[in-house]
Amino acid sequence: MTxxxxxxxxxxxxxxxxxxxxTALIRLRKNVAAMLSIFVLGFxxxxxxxxxxxxxxxxxxVYPAYVKVPASISAYPRADDVIPEAQSAxxxxxxxxxxxxxxxxxxxxxGTSERGVDERVTRYLDRSDLFTNARVVEVxxxxxxxxxxxDVDRLYxxxxxxxxxxxxxxxVLISLRVSLGIxxxxxxxxxxxxxxxxxxxxxxxxxxxxxxxxxxDVLYSLPFIFFVILLVVFFGxxxxxxxxxxxxxxxxxxxxxxxxxxxxxxxxxxxxAAEALGVGSGAILKRHIIPNTLGTVIIYMTLLIPKxxxxxxxxxxxxxxxxxxxxxxxxxxxxxAKNMQNAPDMLIFPALTLTILLFALNxxxxxxxxxxxxxxx
Amino acid sequence: xxxxxxxxxxxxxxxxxxxxxxxxxxMRLAPGGPFDQERALExxxxxxxxxxxxxxxxxxxxxxxxxxxxxxxxxxxxxVYRDLKVHQILAIGLPVSIKLGGMALxxxxxxxxxxGSIAALxxxxxxxxxxxxxxxxGITIPNFVVxxxxxxxxxxxxxxxxAGGLNGWQSYVLPVIALSLPxxxxxxxxxxxxMIEALxxxxxxxxxxxxxxxxxxxxxxALRAACLPAISYMGPAAAALLTGSIVVEQIFGIPGIxxxxxxGALNRDYTLVMGxxxxxxxxxxxxxxxxxxxxxxxxxxxxxx
Numbered sequence: 152m153t154x155x156x157x158x159x160x161x162x163x164x165x166x167x168x169x170x171x172x173x174t175a176l177i178r179l180r181k182n183v184a185a186m187l188s189i190f191v192l193g194f195x196x197x198x199x200x201x202x203x204x205x206x207x208x209x210x211x212x213v214y215p216a217y218v219k220v221p222a223s224i225s226a227y228p229r230a231d232d233v234i235p236e237a238q239s240a241x242x243x244x245x246x247x248x249x250x251x252x253x254x255x256x257x258x259x260x261x262g263t264s265e266r267g268v269d270e271r272v273t274r275y276l277d278r279s280d281l282f283t284n285a286r287v288v289e290v291x292x293x294x295x296x297x298x299x300x301x302d303v304d305r306l307y308x309x310x311x312x313x314x315x316x317x318x319x320x321x322x323v324l325i326s327l328r329v330s331l332g333i334x335x336x337x338x339x340x341x342x343x344x345x346x347x348x349x350x351x352x353x354x355x356x357x358x359x360x361x362x363x364x365x366x367x368d369v370l371y372s373l374p375f376i377f378f379v380i381l382l383v384v385f386f387g388x389x390x391x392x393x394x395x396x397x398x399x400x401x402x403x404x405x406x407x408x409x410x411x412x413x414x415x416x417x418x419x420x421x422x423x424a425a426e427a428l429g430v431g432s433g434a435i436l437k438r439h440i441i442p443n444t445l446g447t448v449i450i451y452m453t454l455l456i457p458k459x460x461x462x463x464x465x466x467x468x469x470x471x472x473x474x475x476x477x478x479x480x481x482x483x484x485x486x487x488a489k490n491m492q493n494a495p496d497m498l499i500f501p502a503l504t505l506t507i508l509l510f511a512l513n514x515x516x517x518x519x520x521x522x523x524x525x526x527x528x
Numbered sequence: 529x530x531x532x533x534x535x536x537x538x539x540x541x542x543x544x545x546x547x548x549x550x551x552x553x554x555m556r557l558a559p560g561g562p563f564d565q566e567r568a569l570e571x572x573x574x575x576x577x578x579x580x581x582x583x584x585x586x587x588x589x590x591x592x593x594x595x596x597x598x599x600x601x602x603x604x605x606x607x608v609y610r611d612l613k614v615h616q617i618l619a620i621g622l623p624v625s626i627k628l629g630g631m632a633l634x635x636x637x638x639x640x641x642x643x644g645s646i647a648a649l650x651x652x653x654x655x656x657x658x659x660x661x662x663x664x665x666g667i668t669i670p671n672f673v674v675x676x677x678x679x680x681x682x683x684x685x686x687x688x689x690x691a692g693g694l695n696g697w698q699s700y701v702l703p704v705i706a707l708s709l710p711x712x713x714x715x716x717x718x719x720x721x722x723m724i725e726a727l728x729x730x731x732x733x734x735x736x737x738x739x740x741x742x743x744x745x746x747x748x749x750a751l752r753a754a755c756l757p758a759i760s761y762m763g764p765a766a767a768a769l770l771t772g773s774i775v776v777e778q779i780f781g782i783p784g785i786x787x788x789x790x791x792g793a794l795n796r797d798y799t800l801v802m803g804x805x806x807x808x809x810x811x812x813x814x815x816x817x818x819x820x821x822x823x824x825x826x827x828x829x830x831x832x833x
Contacts, residue, residue, distance in 0.1 A: 369546050380793045381554050461670050468672045468775065469790055481672070488676035488779060492684060502673045509668045 175446075178522040185518025188511040195508055199331045202324030207307055210325040211476040214316040216280040217308065219494040222319070226305040228281050233258065233303055240279040246272065246297070258282060258301045268297040276301045280316075311496040313486060319497065322478050323504050329479040330508070333394045334460040338452055340398025341459075345405025346448060350440050352406070353413025354432065364410065367403050379462070383471045390473055397462055401455060408451055412444040446523045453516035457509045464505060480505045529824065533817060540813040544806070548598070551805045552591055555798055562607035562796045581607060594802070603806070604799040608792075614803035618785060622807065624694065625772030625784035631700060632707035633769050637762065639708070640715025641755060645746060647716065648723030648754070659716055666713025675706040675779040692781035703780045707773055711765055715758045722754035729753065752826055759826070763819035767811035771804075 179185055203210060216236060217227055228236065233253050237260060241248060246262030253259070260276070262268065273285035276299065285301035310319035352363040382396035416422060416439070425435050464481025466472040473479040480501050487498030563569060563577050578584045582593060597604060603614035647659035682702060683691035690699045726732060727750050735745045772786030785804060792801040 369543060380790060381551075381558065457668075464670065465672060465775065469778075471790070484673060484676070488672070488679075491676055491680045495680060498676055498680065502677065505673065506669055509670075510664075513664070513668055 175519075175522040179518055182518040182521065184514045185522075188515040188518065191507065191511040192515065195327055195504075195511070196331060198324055199327035203321065203328060206318070206321040206324050208318035208321045210317065210321040210478065212317060212321075214280040214306070214312065214318075216316070217306070217312050218316040219314055219490065219497070220308055220312050221494070222309060222311040222496045222500065224307075224309060226307050228303065228306075233281060236279060236281050237276065237301075240275050240282070241272070243275060249296075253303065256303045256305070258303055259288075260299045260301075261296070262299075263296045265295060267294040270297070272297065273299055273301070280304065280306070310500045311494065313483075313497055314490050314494070319483075319500060322483060323480075323500055325477070326479045326483055326501065327504065327508070329390075329473055329477060330460050330463060330481075330505075333390070333463045333479070334456040336391070337394040337398040337401065337459040337463075338455045340395050341401040341405055341455060342448065342452055344399065345402035346409050346441060346444070348402065349406035349409030349411075350413050350436055350444070353410040354417060354436055354440060356414070356417070360410070364407075367406055371403055379466065380471065383466065390477070393466075393472070394459075394463065397459060401459060401462075405448070405451060405455070408447055409444050412447055413440050416440050416443055450516060450520045450523060453512060453519055457512040457516075460505075460512075461509065480508075529821065533821065536817050536820070537813075540817075544809055544813065547809045548595070548802065548806065549591075551802060552594065552798075553587075555793075555796070555801060556587055556590075558796070560796050562798060564796070581605070594799075598806075603803045606797055606800045608795045608797040608800070614799045617788065617800060618803055618807060621772070621783060621785035621788065624782060625777070625786060626770050628700065628703055628707065628776075628782065628784065629766075629769035629772065631704045632711065633762070633766050635704060636708040636711035636715055636765075637758075640712045641719045641751065641758065643712070643716040644719025644758075645723055645751060645754070647720045648727065649746065651724055656720075659720065663713040663717045663720075666709050667717070671706060671710065671773065672775045672779070674709055675702075675776055678702050678706055679779065692779075694782060699780075703776050703782060706776050706780075707769060711762075711769070714761060714765075718758040718761055719751075719754055722757050723750060726750040726753040756823065756827060759822055760819055763815045764812060767808065767815045771808045771811050 208214075220227060234251050237251050237258055238248065241260065241262065245266075246264050246268065248260065248262050250259065250261040258276075262272070268290065270287050270290065273287060276282045276285035281304055282301040283304045285299060288298040288300050290297050308318050308320065310323060313319055313322065348363065348367075352360045379397060379400055382400070383393055422435060422439050425439055430438070460480075463472055463479060464484065467479045467481030468485040470485070473482055475482075483501035484498065484505065487494075487501055491498045561583070562581075563574060568574075569577070575584070582590060585593070594604065601615075603618075605613050606617060609617060643659050643662070647656040650656050679691055679702065682689050688698075689701050690696075693699055727746075729750075731753075732745060732750050735749050740749075772784035774786040774790055776782070777784045777786040785807070788800055788804050791797070792804060
């Protein structure tokens with residue numbers, strides 16, 4: 152007998168059984184668009200988490216000297232701008248400027264004043280965004296002539312600056328963090344409410360199910376945008392509360408999907424077996440029903456996140472969302488739309504970021520659906 | 529069919545009633561009131577204003593009065609636009625929104641079904657992939673990105689179309705495109721999917737066997753079956769289009785009713801918000817009915833008796 156089993160084991164090559172998730176993963180790996188999206192999303196996610204920490208500027212820091220400068224990979228200030236800017240910075244210093252020149256990133260200013268110069272005039276240079284480390288080199292013996300030097304501060308604005316002179320690159324990074332965070336938070340809320348509600352309705356069935364789903368139908372017919380706006384008005388402009396509210400609105404589809412799944416799962420043998428063994432309803436829901444709806448729920452989740460991000464951007468666009476100085480992609484796009492005439496960069500970069508983010512999320516969602524549910528193709 | 533339509537309309541009354549009730553009480557529970565200003569009004573002035581507009585009554589009584597007036601077709605005066613009644617404001621804005629939305633709707637149906645059909649007929653060709661790419665693009669990119677970019681390119685750089693307002697046909701071009709682009713994308717996707725299925729179905733094969741010309745098969749037999757999913761999508765979409773898009777109206781400076789949602793809710797203009805909510809809800813109900821009736825016309829298997 153032992154020989155027999157050894158022989159048969161040798162003849163049939165050992166086939167490892169593959170779980171649903173493994174097959175799905177294999178299918179997903181073959182989907183170029185979805186895999187690419189995972190990398191793009193990972194990159195954007197890292198940008199959102201760590202970007203604001205390592206960005207050269209704080210997202211709220213204002214540079215009055217650089218308002219709406221165009222995007223550039225070379226540093227500001229431009230060589231032509233240094234001397235006029237130095238002159239205008241020193242205008243209030245009541246100095247007659249004899250010499251203003253720049254050599255090797257160092258600005259040299261010689262000024263005279265008949266009433267004597269105060270050494271504190273260097274502050275006027277420091278106050279400008281262009282110069283740092285202003286210092287007095289020499290004061291003449293009569294105190295009427297001063298020579299100062301200041302380093303030119305080289306700043307990089309990769310995406311340009313906004314209408315207040317804030318670095319757009321840092322603002323896009325922080326808005327990525329806000330948008331992604333809100334997307335996850337609201338989708339999470341929708342997930343919890345939708346799954347619990349749908350699973351309960353489908354599991355209890357009968358009249359309760361009917362009642363619960365009628366409620367969903369009626370909520371569906373509410374003018375959705377109005378509903379959200381009312382919630383925003385009601386909760387005030389608190390970002391976290393607001394997106395819990397958005398999540399509370401977005402759970403309807405999730406509830407329907409989960410209910411449908413639960414209805415069919417409920418008639419399956421393993422659920423009936425669990426019932427026959429005397430397992431309680433709550434335990435059956437937790438052990439058998441909800442885990443089995445996870446595939447569909449994950450697919451829907453990846454499609455829900457872009458929807459929520461879009462909704463947040465839309466609300467922010469209307470001025471109902473995130474408030475200054477914090478920002479989100481919708482706020483940036485709305486400001487860009489207002490300033491597109493003289494600063495198109497302000498519209499282009501946030502719009503591009505949002506588009507890439509949404510594309511990646513949608514492709515990943517489609518890819519996951521194809522992978523987990525091949526018959527739906 | 530008529531009996532069915534009437535039954536459906538009667539069935540919508542409880543839904544409408546619920547929407548009105550929910551909107552009324554949510555609006556009132558929100559903090560603030562229509563007469564709140566930066567500087568608080570004198571108490572007597574406030575009391576007089578509240579008395580004039582009936583806001584001093586208990587909430588349930590206000591609700592009953594509002595419902596009573598509504599049944600008689602009176603939506604009350606606007607709290608913020610003091611000289612106008614709500615139905616007058618809607619009468620000014622709604623035709624503009626309907627005109628714009630109607631054009632966008634027609635464009636979306638025509639272009640969407642044309643693109644979808646072409647893609648389905650040349651499945652897996654370059655044309656097909658092109659249409660899918662355009663559709664994905666249209667679905668992904670939101671209105672409030674498309675509209676400013678359209679403005680930037682066509683109004684500011686090339687100066688072909690005006691940037692805002694409504695003067696002459698040129699000013700309709702950009703808003704209609706911005707409104708219809710996402711709808712074109714969805715319709716093209718739905719029609720493509722359904723068309724591929726329809727082209728494989730028995731009745732189309734029979735028509736082919738009869739030797740009917742391809743164009744006739746596609747337009748008369750396949751498209752008729754293929755447009756069903758698109759039509760059921762277009763019901764709610766049409767209601768949304770015709771009642772005005774907040775974003776597009778704001779960006780292009782169009783005096784439709786879309787903006788009254790936001791402005792009204794922020795100003796606590798109770799009656800105006802209720803008015804817009806009722807209009808939108810009515811459109812949703814009516815268009816869902818139209819969709820169901822169209823189904824019966826297009827699909828001989830569906831009968832409402």
